[in-house]
Amino acid sequence: MANAAAPTSHFALPGWKPGSKSGLARRGLMLVLSSPSGAGKTTLSRRLLALDDRITMSVSVTTRPPRPGEVDGKDYFFIDAPAFGKLRDEGDLLEHATVFGNLYGTPRRAVEDALSAGRDVLFDIDWQGTQQLDQSAQQDLVKVFLLPPSAADLEARLRSRAQDSDEVVRQRMSKASDEISHFTEYDYILINQDIEDSLSKLVAILQAERLKRRRLTGLASFVQSLRDAL
Numbered sequence: 001m002a003n004a005a006a007p008t009s010h011f012a013l014p015g016w017k018p019g020s021k022s023g024l025a026r027r028g029l030m031l032v033l034s035s036p037s038g039a040g041k042t043t044l045s046r047r048l049l050a051l052d053d054r055i056t057m058s059v060s061v062t063t064r065p066p067r068p069g070e071v072d073g074k075d076y077f078f079i080d081a082p083a084f085g086k087l088r089d090e091g092d093l094l095e096h097a098t099v100f101g102n103l104y105g106t107p108r109r110a111v112e113d114a115l116s117a118g119r120d121v122l123f124d125i126d127w128q129g130t131q132q133l134d135q136s137a138q139q140d141l142v143k144v145f146l147l148p149p150s151a152a153d154l155e156a157r158l159r160s161r162a163q164d165s166d167e168v169v170r171q172r173m174s175k176a177s178d179e180i181s182h183f184t185e186y187d188y189i190l191i192n193q194d195i196e197d198s199l200s201k202l203v204a205i206l207q208a209e210r211l212k213r214r215r216l217t218g219l220a221s222f223v224q225s226l227r228d229a230l
């Protein structure tokens, strides 16, 4: 799907001004962030989105109940199981999975619209969803896995969030080892010790990936015009 999206993003060339048609056309990319629960995906995603207005969050649908402070349509679209089944059966989800007994899925339309407008899209999804995107959009995918510095830190973070019961925290800790076993399926690994350090590394990954030659759809004509002028 994403491979069919029209790439229209531009980044600065010397002398380029925002809104100018002289930027280099670039295909949007799909940046996936996965980790065991509590390692810091949500925190890191929010920080990245606040820094960079060329990337948009993919807001998932879920049957999980909202946590205190979570906003419908911003953190997730909170829906019931029949509504989820309808979206899935009608092909409106790009990927979907069951995590901790709840259903989660990525609405297709918003992602396709963002990519075709030349924007990058950030996904906070698990390894199952990442595998599905790998099947359908491998060329556009950049996969980052976040690890906690230690098991004790992970548990402390899950508890510090103070939004889940002891039972839910226990369940998430017991799944963490399985989640982590999928780290080999990702392109980049961040050990999220210091959030500022993780953020600067994530920004560096994004900057480098935006410069990948295969994403620069306007490159051939730019180089041709350079050569013509030589």
Ligand SMILES: Nc1nc2c(ncn2[C@@H]2O[C@H](COP(=O)(O)OP(=O)(O)O)[C@@H](O)[C@H]2O)c(=O)[nH]1
Binding pocket: 034, 035, 036, 037, 038, 041, 042, 060, 061, 064, 095, 096, 097, 099, 104, 105, 106, 124, 125, 126, 127, 128, 129, 130
């Ligand atoms: N496959 C898939 N996983 C998702 C989606 N949305 C969230 N997840 C994952 O579901 C897991 C649980 O998410 P959540 O309930 O928000 O808990 P948290 O990650 O501990 O904050 C995390 O691993 C998320 O990355 C989605 O649309 N698709």
Ligand SMILES: Nc1ncnc2c1ncn2[C@@H]1O[C@H](COP(=O)(O)OP(=O)(O)O)[C@@H](O)[C@H]1O
Binding pocket: 035, 036, 037, 038, 039, 040, 041, 042, 043, 044, 157, 158, 160, 161, 192, 193, 194, 195
């Ligand atoms: N680098 C970090 N150092 C200390 N605490 C962190 C760090 N990153 C995230 N946290 C805290 O850990 C808890 C879980 O983070 P969160 O972003 O909700 O994780 P996830 O989305 O992966 O489940 C939150 O209370 C958050 O403030």
